[in-house]
Amino acid sequence: MVRRSVTTVSAEEIINMLREKLGDIAEDIRYVESAGIIVRVKPINLREASHIVHDVLDAYFRTMMAVDERPINNTFAAYYVYGLDNKGINIIIETHADPYTPVLPSIADIVPAADWYELEAWDLLGIRFKDRKLHRFVLSDDWPEGLYPLRKDVEYTARPSPRIFYKPPLQGPRLPVGPYHPALHEPEYFELFVEGERVVNVEYNGFHVHRGIEKLAESPRFAYQKVPFLAERICGICGFVHSVAYTLSIENAAKIEVPERAQYIRSIVLEVERLHSHLLWLGVACHLLGYDAGFMHSWRIREKVMILAELLTGSRKTYGINLVGGVRKDINMDKITAIRNTLAWLRSEFTKLADLVTSVPEIVRRARGTGILPRDEARKLSVVGPVARASGLDRDVRRDYPYCAYKDVSFRVPVYTEGDNLARVLVRIEEIFESMDIIDQLLDKLPGGPIMAEKIEVPEGLIGVGNVEAPRGEDIHVVLTGRGRPYRWRVRAPTYQNIPALKVMLRDAPLADAPLTIASIDPCFSCTDRIVVIDLKTGRREKLQTVSIPGGCGCEL
Amino acid sequence: MRVDPLKKSIWVFHLNTGSCNACDIEILDVLTPYFDVERFGIKLVASPRHADLVLLTGPITRKTLPKVVNALRAVPRPRYVLAIGACAVGGGIWYDTYSVIGGVEELKKILEENGIEIDKIVYVPGCPARPEAIIYGVAVLLGLVEQKVHGEVKIAE
Amino acid sequence: MSLKKLLKPFKLINIARKSGVVTVLYPYQKPLITIEFRGKISIDATKCMGCGACVNVCPPNALTLSRRDDTIILNYFIGRCIFCGRCAEVCPVGAITVTHEFELASTSTRDLNEGLVHHVEKCSSCGGRLGTTSKMLQYVILHSPASENYVHLCPDCRKKRFVQSLAMKIGARTEDYEG
Numbered sequence: 001m002v003r004r005s006v007t008t009v010s011a012e013e014i015i016n017m018l019r020e021k022l023g024d025i026a027e028d029i030r031y032v033e034s035a036g037i038i039v040r041v042k043p044i045n046l047r048e049a050s051h052i053v054h055d056v057l058d059a060y061f062r063t064m065m066a067v068d069e070r071p072i073n074n075t076f077a078a079y080y081v082y083g084l085d086n087k088g089i090n091i092i093i094e095t096h097a098d099p100y101t102p103v104l105p106s107i108a109d110i111v112p113a114a115d116w117y118e119l120e121a122w123d124l125l126g127i128r129f130k131d132r133k134l135h136r137f138v139l140s141d142d143w144p145e146g147l148y149p150l151r152k153d154v155e156y157t158a159r160p161s162p163r164i165f166y167k168p169p170l171q172g173p174r175l176p177v178g179p180y181h182p183a184l185h186e187p188e189y190f191e192l193f194v195e196g197e198r199v200v201n202v203e204y205n206g207f208h209v210h211r212g213i214e215k216l217a218e219s220p221r222f223a224y225q226k227v228p229f230l231a232e233r234i235c236g237i238c239g240f241v242h243s244v245a246y247t248l249s250i251e252n253a254a255k256i257e258v259p260e261r262a263q264y265i266r267s268i269v270l271e272v273e274r275l276h277s278h279l280l281w282l283g284v285a286c287h288l289l290g291y292d293a294g295f296m297h298s299w300r301i302r303e304k305v306m307i308l309a310e311l312l313t314g315s316r317k318t319y320g321i322n323l324v325g326g327v328r329k330d331i332n333m334d335k336i337t338a339i340r341n342t343l344a345w346l347r348s349e350f351t352k353l354a355d356l357v358t359s360v361p362e363i364v365r366r367a368r369g370t371g372i373l374p375r376d377e378a379r380k381l382s383v384v385g386p387v388a389r390a391s392g393l394d395r396d397v398r399r400d401y402p403y404c405a406y407k408d409v410s411f412r413v414p415v416y417t418e419g420d421n422l423a424r425v426l427v428r429i430e431e432i433f434e435s436m437d438i439i440d441q442l443l444d445k446l447p448g449g450p451i452m453a454e455k456i457e458v459p460e461g462l463i464g465v466g467n468v469e470a471p472r473g474e475d476i477h478v479v480l481t482g483r484g485r486p487y488r489w490r491v492r493a494p495t496y497q498n499i500p501a502l503k504v505m506l507r508d509a510p511l512a513d514a515p516l517t518i519a520s521i522d523p524c525f526s527c528t529d530r531i532v533v534i535d536l537k538t539g540r541r542e543k544l545q546t547v548s549i550p551g552g553c554g555c556e557l
Numbered sequence: 558m559r560v561d562p563l564k565k566s567i568w569v570f571h572l573n574t575g576s577c578n579a580c581d582i583e584i585l586d587v588l589t590p591y592f593d594v595e596r597f598g599i600k601l602v603a604s605p606r607h608a609d610l611v612l613l614t615g616p617i618t619r620k621t622l623p624k625v626v627n628a629l630r631a632v633p634r635p636r637y638v639l640a641i642g643a644c645a646v647g648g649g650i651w652y653d654t655y656s657v658i659g660g661v662e663e664l665k666k667i668l669e670e671n672g673i674e675i676d677k678i679v680y681v682p683g684c685p686a687r688p689e690a691i692i693y694g695v696a697v698l699l700g701l702v703e704q705k706v707h708g709e710v711k712i713a714e
Numbered sequence: 715m716s717l718k719k720l721l722k723p724f725k726l727i728n729i730a731r732k733s734g735v736v737t738v739l740y741p742y743q744k745p746l747i748t749i750e751f752r753g754k755i756s757i758d759a760t761k762c763m764g765c766g767a768c769v770n771v772c773p774p775n776a777l778t779l780s781r782r783d784d785t786i787i788l789n790y791f792i793g794r795c796i797f798c799g800r801c802a803e804v805c806p807v808g809a810i811t812v813t814h815e816f817e818l819a820s821t822s823t824r825d826l827n828e829g830l831v832h833h834v835e836k837c838s839s840c841g842g843r844l845g846t847t848s849k850m851l852q853y854v855i856l857h858s859p860a861s862e863n864y865v866h867l868c869p870d871c872r873k874k875r876f877v878q879s880l881a882m883k884i885g886a887r888t889e890d891y892e893g
Binding site (some may be wrong): 226229313314318 | 725726728729730733736746747748749750751752771772775796797798799802870
């Protein structure tokens with residue numbers, strides 16, 4: 001996709017502003033059209049540069065990518081990507097660390113959202129961060145010390161033999177949770193520390209779904225055209241989003257011209273996926289509140305969307321029609337009629353269901369005023385998606401950084417300011433109606449032409465950023481191209497950014513609101529979530545009722 | 558004391574060992590009005606102690622291995638396992654990475670070391686496995702139908 | 715109580731009444747498959763030439779090519795297949811077709827392997843193994859007819875023949891080297 005040249009004008013202004021604010025500490029500022037404005041700083045100036053970009057320029061933190069660049073320039077590199085509201089340009093801070101003892105200053109106090117990224121870089125690459133506690137985060141507890149999987153000298157098949165051991169329970173006034181429960185449905189389980197009926201703290205133990213996808217894409221087994229199939233299986237509910245984000249990042253970096261018709265087909269399938277994901281979530285939310293009739297009706301409506309997806313792409317889920325440079329399957333007149341018929345039926349059915357769900361007193365009274373996320377906390381943690389829009393942050397990647405065919409359609413972005421569970425429900429319901437409108441507009445404007453680019457060549461050594469609005473929020477992929485396959489591929493799924501917000505939402509909340517609050521961020525993990533309740537006063541430990549939160553996507557590599 | 562499974566409806570327990578969740582929402586789909594597996598008496602239970610059949614999805618990641626072993630140990634005999642999806646059957650698209658054990662085939666060796674026996678395993682391929690394929694898999698497990706695939710070797714002319 | 719409050723439960727009953735029973739009684743009725751559905755692939759034994767294009771493009775390595783004695787075996791492991799259909803797209807002779815089969819459950823993974831055995835051609839001059847199948851040689855001849863003269867020879871015999879023809883041109887004598 002070719003970017004509009006309008007942004008180059010404002011890129012100049014931003015570069016000048018950066019030059020005057022940063023002064024000497026910026027060693028080099030360059031503008032790469034596929035990624036953004038890249039500013040290189042020394043590690044000792046990293047904290048000041050982050051403070052200027054995050055607090056003074058009011059940019060929001062999007063992702064961080066740590067790379068083993070020892071074969072290229074004998075350093076470890078870290079790229080911090082920030083975005084500016086409504087300007088459509090990224091600011092990337094690049095810094096390099098020593099190859100033998102890589103150490104970088106920690107910015108987790110300036111930018112609270114960067115906390116998890118530093119832990120991940122320590123776990124997978126061995127980059128140490130000063131002045132903060134580092135612990136095992138992504139890899140399992142029996143993984144040996146000193147073996148960092150993402151480094152270039154470690155094979156992707158390196159498997160130290162697994163040991164099954166049991167952690168003894170800790171003693172003392174602060175009670176931890178018992179190690180393993182007989183029916184613990186991974187991936188994550190939340191430990192809520194309570195005093196009486198009020199929640200005091202939340203601990204999160206996750207990454208059970210880590211499968212080593214980023215390392216696999218760099219291995220000799222893979223090539224540029226095979227990775228879209230891998231990307232689609234990162235998550236089973238919003239898989240097409242990852243596939244499109246990856247292909248966009250490669251196409252942006254290599255400046256491949258994708259035909260218009262392929263962009264339209266990609267956008268139509270993306271919106272169909274958003275429909276099925278929000279309907280799934282609505283059913284799950286109803287089920288959690290005990291309203292099973294809503295669950296069954298919501299999934300009954302959703303089944304028609306799945307059948308439509310199978311007609312368009314060939315499979316109910318994990319569509320597999322995306323390739324670098326275009327799509328594999330075309331749409332003919334029969335399929336267009338099928339889409340329109342399904343949309344007409346869906347509109348009438350869903351209006352009735354939405355009306356029903358928002359009028360049932362059990363749902364409305366339990367959702368209103370619970371799980372509140374205030375606007376400034378949401379801004380500090382850089383939450384994304386419906387969670388951000390329900391707390392008053394007007395961010396939508398489809399409108400701010402247009403991709404595929406979204407520059408040709410007009411749609412409304414619903415924003416609420418209360419920040420409670422009911423606001424999140426209403427945002428998603430409105431997004432379903434907007435999606436149906438968008439599909440109608442796309443079908444009206446569908447152009448003719450080929451569906452695959454003619455020349456697909458990807459040179460080495462380029463950087464590309466691709467971002468897509470998933471049903472759960474903003475999904476961003478950063479790619480460094482290599483020979484025949486990516487050199488480094490960083491996937492940042494939306495829920496990664498949203499889970500730290502649970503600490504704020506569940507603080508001082510009554511325990512009975514916890515299941516709905518956890519489900520309202522639309523968590524990206526399939527679980528029968530087992531919430532263990534520890535009463536700090538009496539020291540008793542009891543298990544809450546098994547809260548089934550089925551569905552959710554495994555977006556944590 | 559062995560209970561003849563054909564005389565009683567099967568109660569299932571869903572165990573997700575690190576899958577992407579596409580197979581898991583297809584399992585939930587089997588409970589919804591379009592496929593409605595409750596007409597056969599099959600129910601989703603909350604604890605493995607109540608279950609006859611374990612629906613296993615996912616390639617069994619390193620982090621979940623101890624918990625999977627524990628969960629399977631808690632299922633009372635006779636134990637049946639239905640391995641659903643390409644990840645559970647053959648390890649999936651990531652069968653040889655550093656963080657994955659590799660599906661039920663590799664898990665069998667670890668279970669033998671820990672003394673856990675499984676009476677019957679049925680493999681259901683698919684990515685994700687269709688709801689109808691899951692129903693067919695349960696029918697094969699109960700012995701109601703004969704399986705359709707047979708390993709065959711053809712000679713090219 | 716107002717009339718509206720009394721009528722609230724009827725909304726749900728209305729919806730339930732209108733939608734009726736939607737269950738598809740699967741084994742006794744046909745499943746919900748559309749015409750585009752991608753199921754198991756089937757490899758045509760008369761067309762496949764053992765070139766390995768499908769093996770290169772398969773993301774989970776469900777198709778593998780291995781050599782044993784003087785045969786080449788193409789193995790299709792249904793258990794790891796992701797049903798993407800890329801193999802059918804890149805096959806140069808169209809030997810792979812995507813069917814609508816999804817009832818693939820089985821009690822052992824050995825039943826999920828389907829193999830296709832090709833015989834490896836022998837060199838027409840020295841009798842050593844060529845490493846390709848006869849169908850692949852026919853494919854090469856079809857697309858470049860001039861190659862028929864040397865495509866049945868192994869690389870060593872090809873070199874010998876080239877040197878002999880060169881020697882004949884300039885009138886020199888050649889001797890056969892043994893060993």
